[in-house]
Amino acid sequence: MKQYAIIGLGRFGTSVAKTLYGMEYEVLGMDTDEDKVQDAVDYVTHAVTADSTDENALKALGIRNFDVVVVAIGADIQASILTALILKEQGVKHIVAKAQNELHGKVLSKIGVDKVVYPERDMGVRVAHNLISPNILDYIELSPDYSMAEIVAGEKMLGKTLAEVDFRRKYRCNVMAIKTDDKINISPLANDKIHKGDVLVVIGKNEDLQDLEEEA
Numbered sequence: 001m002k003q004y005a006i007i008g009l010g011r012f013g014t015s016v017a018k019t020l021y022g023m024e025y026e027v028l029g030m031d032t033d034e035d036k037v038q039d040a041v042d043y044v045t046h047a048v049t050a051d052s053t054d055e056n057a058l059k060a061l062g063i064r065n066f067d068v069v070v071v072a073i074g075a076d077i078q079a080s081i082l083t084a085l086i087l088k089e090q091g092v093k094h095i096v097a098k099a100q101n102e103l104h105g106k107v108l109s110k111i112g113v114d115k116v117v118y119p120e121r122d123m124g125v126r127v128a129h130n131l132i133s134p135n136i137l138d139y140i141e142l143s144p145d146y147s148m149a150e151i152v153a154g155e156k157m158l159g160k161t162l163a164e165v166d167f168r169r170k171y172r173c174n175v176m177a178i179k180t181d182d183k184i185n186i187s188p189l190a191n192d193k194i195h196k197g198d199v200l201v202v203i204g205k206n207e208d209l210q211d212l213e214e215e216a
């Protein structure tokens with residue numbers, strides 16, 4: 001069973017910790033704020049009050065034995081960077097850190113953080129795509145050029161098979177899955193039909209997805 005440590009129990013850290021704990025993983029939650037640590041006892045395996053910029057405190061907790069450590073400190077950029085550096089020096093196998101802005105993210109990457117996440121920026125992108133078309137339920141950037149989108153099937157597609165819509169040629173996008181109510185078809189075939197209310201999980205180049213969004 002993988003063990004996770006979450007440093008910083010703000011909104012982001014709490015959400016990560018709750019989700020992992022809900023999936024029955026072992027989760028250590030750490031914060032300097034005693035009240036936050038008290039609140040966390042219901043959704044983490046162990047909750048500790050400690051300062052992650054204190055090397056000895058991290059060593060005493062055996063932080064290097066955790067499979068993944070998430071640095072969920074945002075506002076205090078200095079504390080976030082120092083924490084990441086100490087974790088790296090102590091040989092933590094996999095570090096994920098939240099960045100406040102691009103420069104913060106760059107520094108974290110240079111230190112050797114394995115995955116830098118930008119929750120506010122990414123959520124902004126998702127909301128903006130949903131504003132362009134209310135049929136876009138979700139939007140995830142896979143790389144600067146490619147993304148994945150969840151799109152409610154448009155009128156023009158209803159009653160047609162994937163082959164008839166001619167997705168690949170018409171929109172240059174691939175349909176990875178079709179969601180119908182609470183069922184999901186994860187390997188749709190060319191002759192699978194699209195019904196009213198279906199949600200298509202589509203992958204493609206950003207500009208091609210945008211054409212599809214505008215038509216959907």
Ligand code: ATP
Nearest residue numbers: 008009010011012031032051052073074075076079
């Ligand atoms: P969010 O948006 O996730 O609510 P945020 O980006 O505003 O959070 P902060 O509130 O600055 O980030 O930090 C998140 C949590 O990290 C806070 O609860 C704070 O007490 C905790 N924290 C900050 N510095 C440290 C530290 N050195 N060690 C442990 N916890 C820390």
